[in-house]
Amino acid sequence: MAKNKLKTGAQMVVDVLVDEGVDILWGLTGGAILPVFDALYQNSDRIRLIDTRHEQGAIHMAEGYAKSTGKVGVCVVTSGPGATNIVTGLTDAYMDSVPIVAITGQVPSHLIGTDAFQEADVVGITRSCTKHNFLVKNIQELPQIMRDAFFIARSGRPGPVLVDIPKDIAAASAEVAIPKHSSIPLSKFVPTPDLHQIEKMAELIKNAKKPLIYAGGGVINANASDALYKFARKTNIPVTLTLMGLGAYPAGDRQFIDMLGMHGSYRANLALTYCDLLIAIGSRFDDRVTGKLSEFSPHSKKIHIDVDPTSIGKNVKVDAHTLGDMNSILSTLTKMVGSQDYEPWYEELDAWHKKHPLAYQQDPNGKVLPQFAVDEIYRLTKGDAIITTEVGQHQMWAAQFYKFNKARRWITSGGLGTMGFGFPAAIGAAFGFPDATVIDIAGDGSFQMTMQELAVVKEHNLNVKVVVLNNKFLGMVKQWQDLFFDKRYASTSIPVQPDFVKLAECYGLKGYRADTPKDTTKVLEEAFKSKDPCIVEIVVDEEEHVYPMVPAGAANKDMVLSKEEDRARVMAAVKTKAKTHGKGGRK
Amino acid sequence: MRHTISVMVKNQAGVLSRVSNLFSARGYNIDSLVVGVTDNPEVSRITIVVKGDDRVIDQVEKQLNKLIDVIKVVDLTHDDFIARDLALIKVKAEPNTRSQVMEIVQCFDGKIVDVALKSFIIEVTGKESKINAMVELLGNYGILELVRTGEVAISRGKKVHEKEETKVKMKAGKAGQSNL
Numbered sequence: 224m225a226k227n228k229l230k231t232g233a234q235m236v237v238d239v240l241v242d243e244g245v246d247i248l249w250g251l252t253g254g255a256i257l258p259v260f261d262a263l264y265q266n267s268d269r270i271r272l273i274d275t276r277h278e279q280g281a282i283h284m285a286e287g288y289a290k291s292t293g294k295v296g297v298c299v300v301t302s303g304p305g306a307t308n309i310v311t312g313l314t315d316a317y318m319d320s321v322p323i324v325a326i327t328g329q330v331p332s333h334l335i336g337t338d339a340f341q342e343a344d345v346v347g348i349t350r351s352c353t354k355h356n357f358l359v360k361n362i363q364e365l366p367q368i369m370r371d372a373f374f375i376a377r378s379g380r381p382g383p384v385l386v387d388i389p390k391d392i393a394a395a396s397a398e399v400a401i402p403k404h405s406s407i408p409l410s411k412f413v414p415t416p417d418l419h420q421i422e423k424m425a426e427l428i429k430n431a432k433k434p435l436i437y438a439g440g441g442v443i444n445a446n447a448s449d450a451l452y453k454f455a456r457k458t459n460i461p462v463t464l465t466l467m468g469l470g471a472y473p474a475g476d477r478q479f480i481d482m483l484g485m486h487g488s489y490r491a492n493l494a495l496t497y498c499d500l501l502i503a504i505g506s507r508f509d510d511r512v513t514g515k516l517s518e519f520s521p522h523s524k525k526i527h528i529d530v531d532p533t534s535i536g537k538n539v540k541v542d543a544h545t546l547g548d549m550n551s552i553l554s555t556l557t558k559m560v561g562s563q564d565y566e567p568w569y570e571e572l573d574a575w576h577k578k579h580p581l582a583y584q585q586d587p588n589g590k591v592l593p594q595f596a597v598d599e600i601y602r603l604t605k606g607d608a609i610i611t612t613e614v615g616q617h618q619m620w621a622a623q624f625y626k627f628n629k630a631r632r633w634i635t636s637g638g639l640g641t642m643g644f645g646f647p648a649a650i651g652a653a654f655g656f657p658d659a660t661v662i663d664i665a666g667d668g669s670f671q672m673t674m675q676e677l678a679v680v681k682e683h684n685l686n687v688k689v690v691v692l693n694n695k696f697l698g699m700v701k702q703w704q705d706l707f708f709d710k711r712y713a714s715t716s717i718p719v720q721p722d723f724v725k726l727a728e729c730y731g732l733k734g735y736r737a738d739t740p741k742d743t744t745k746v747l748e749e750a751f752k753s754k755d756p757c758i759v760e761i762v763v764d765e766e767e768h769v770y771p772m773v774p775a776g777a778a779n780k781d782m783v784l785s786k787e788e789d790r791a792r793v794m795a796a797v798k799t800k801a802k803t804h805g806k807g808g809r810k
Numbered sequence: 811m812r813h814t815i816s817v818m819v820k821n822q823a824g825v826l827s828r829v830s831n832l833f834s835a836r837g838y839n840i841d842s843l844v845v846g847v848t849d850n851p852e853v854s855r856i857t858i859v860v861k862g863d864d865r866v867i868d869q870v871e872k873q874l875n876k877l878i879d880v881i882k883v884v885d886l887t888h889d890d891f892i893a894r895d896l897a898l899i900k901v902k903a904e905p906n907t908r909s910q911v912m913e914i915v916q917c918f919d920g921k922i923v924d925v926a927l928k929s930f931i932i933e934v935t936g937k938e939s940k941i942n943a944m945v946e947l948l949g950n951y952g953i954l955e956l957v958r959t960g961e962v963a964i965s966r967g968k969k970v971h972e973k974e975e976t977k978v979k980m981k982a983g984k985a986g987q988s989n990l
Binding site: 346347350351354355358375407411531532533535536537 | 835865869872875
């Protein structure tokens with residue numbers, strides 16, 4: 224690429240994009256970004272630009288694409304409001320370690336700092352929600368910055384990088400060679416594994432009677448699912464996954480004991496509490512996993528394998544840890560360990576599972592249970608769909624009842640909990656996998672936040688199905704109100720709703736509706752028969768809660784298992800919570 | 811515990827903001843922060859004094875290291891290092907107290923850099939504790955204004971920010987060591 228020829232800044236941007244392997248990106252145009260869109264238009268044979276209806280849609284599409292394909296997702300928007308509209312997506316990508324390069328237009332250099340039309344201090348605003356950001360000061364440094372942006376976004380723990388380009392620099396021409404490599408060394412992001420620590424891990428594993436693997440999204444980001452599988456199968460250690468890690472280990476495997484954490488299975492949370500060795504792989508001891516920190520996995524020694532130094536020892540002290548490339552760490556460790564049968568430990572796990580499996584009782588003549596709807600989606604797609612979700616109860620039911628056997632088929636907003644994420648993310652995934660069925664399992668509240676992107680689905684005839692589990696409530700917050708606020712439903716009821724069937728039709732899409740279990744099966748079958756996009760509205764029981772539930776601030780073993788449980792016990796379990804947290808939030 | 815952390819950063823716009831932003835976003839408390847360019851004009855050195863337990867300090871170091879513009883982070887607290895603070899103090903100096911104030915300045919190895927009819931401006935450098943002691947004494951005469959730089963620090967002997975870092979610890983009490 225190192226040809227010296229007079230080129231515009233915008234052309235340089237396109238050239239680096241193409242050289243980085245980008246063949247698709249999402250955006251919404253505007254004044255300050257015009258030169259870049261013009262260059263993209265002129266290069267449409269090399270790179271495909273998808274116009275969205277809102278910038279938040281553009282960045283979530285880039286995220287959905289990045290999470291499903293493992294490539295860097297790119298979005299391009301204008302200055303001011305265009306840029307501020309992607310802040311939610313940047314923060315989401317930062318929390319969930321999604322590799323994103325966001326290109327924003329900026330007012331011309333000489334106007335910066337004058338409160339010009341559509342000017343915002345974008346680098347300042349996004350400093351704490353990006354892995355790094357750049358304001359391009361002159362055209363000479365533009366190609367190197369673009370190159371570095373991709374390198375930073377994908378290296379080590381991935382994350383979003385923003386490049387703010389003033390209009391005059393994008394429009395100017397210069398003779399600048401496009402550098403082949405990033406100016407930053409890889410060692411900044413991927414430390415070298417510590418062999419001594421890995422040996423220590425092998426020793427801890429050898430001596431454990433009740434070990435447990437607790438793996439997370441880091442395994443998926445490192446494309447280390449196979450290495451994890453080999454390690455787990457060789458050692459015969461049971462595996463639980465975080466919300467972000469679902470798919471990193473096959474759900475159908477005998478060693479898999481379901482998700483852990485706030486809405487994890489009874490078996491997984493008790494395993495966490497009573498194990499004597501906890502092996503954290505690509506997970507970060509998030510508060511939704513640890514519950515009350517002082518009572519977190521109190522009997523275990525702890526091992527931590529990750530790529531991000533700040534994840535080590537942030538919340539929980541560990542006995543052995545190493546940083547570095549997960550594939551090589553796991554394969555080294557796998558060579559050092561032997562196998563045990565852990566029979567008493569598996570018996571204990573099985574007993575817990577028998578006592579409280581993840582289950583539901585669907586009355587064939589009653590209201591539709593959301594768990595049943597998810598289960599039907601799973602059954603009818605044979606577990607082969609790419610599933611995205613919004614945020615709330617439906618998200619947790621999807622996590623509990625859709626079983627993932629492969630990585631990168633589960634796309635959800637975990638860290639930030641961004642309502643409105645799932646639908647545009649589904650669109651992004653559908654661009655990445657045109658032959659796959661992509662299903663956004665949505666709630667009525669979340670879907671209404673970004674449903675304007677239905678136009679994009681129609682325009683490109685994507686195989687995206689939105690299944691709205693409609694309970695006419697912001698259900699997760701309602702659940703907290705049921706449990707902790709004496710059923711005072713402040714602002715959680717959504718009495719006025721669009722007719723989702725007509726909504727689909729007005730965009731030229733198909734719409735379905737079901738309010739009985741029988742119809743649910745029928746409409747889902749019909750919707751999944753064709754490759755056409757559609758909305759399926761399923762009216763579900765609004766009184767249903769997500770269980771198990773570890774109330775915020777409670778210990779994992781004190782999870783609440785059903786509505787029928789003694790209310791006094793529920794309140795006792797959350798007593799400590801009231802002092803520290805006080806309020807719920809969306810998730 | 812109080813830690814003095816030295817951070818080598820690229821001398822670029824916005825770097826200071828990234829560093830201070832990190833502290834506020836993560837709720838770490840900065841006692842002082844001083845920044846200035848080094849012998850290499852492309853590199854600046856930030857000296858941060860921060861209080862926290864081992865877990866917090868560990869996170870501070872790791873989080874700083876993650877910033878793209880940060881070249882190197884060294885917690886000087888574990889090494890033998892020299893730390894200095896500079897203060898300019900405007901203190902009342904009435905005819906009946908002038909000589910007492912001057913005596914104090916002399917004791918603390920300070921300098922009177924401005925003389926007015928009823929006040930002095932005093933310049934003093936040294937360890938934080940020394941300056942605190944002087945400020946306390948001068949307080950008896952009436953401090954009109956006070957400005958301090960915050961701590962700058964450097965390790966003894968070998969350059970800690972060198973690539974091949976071998977920690978050569980100098981024995982305390984050698985020539986050149988200040989006892990202030």
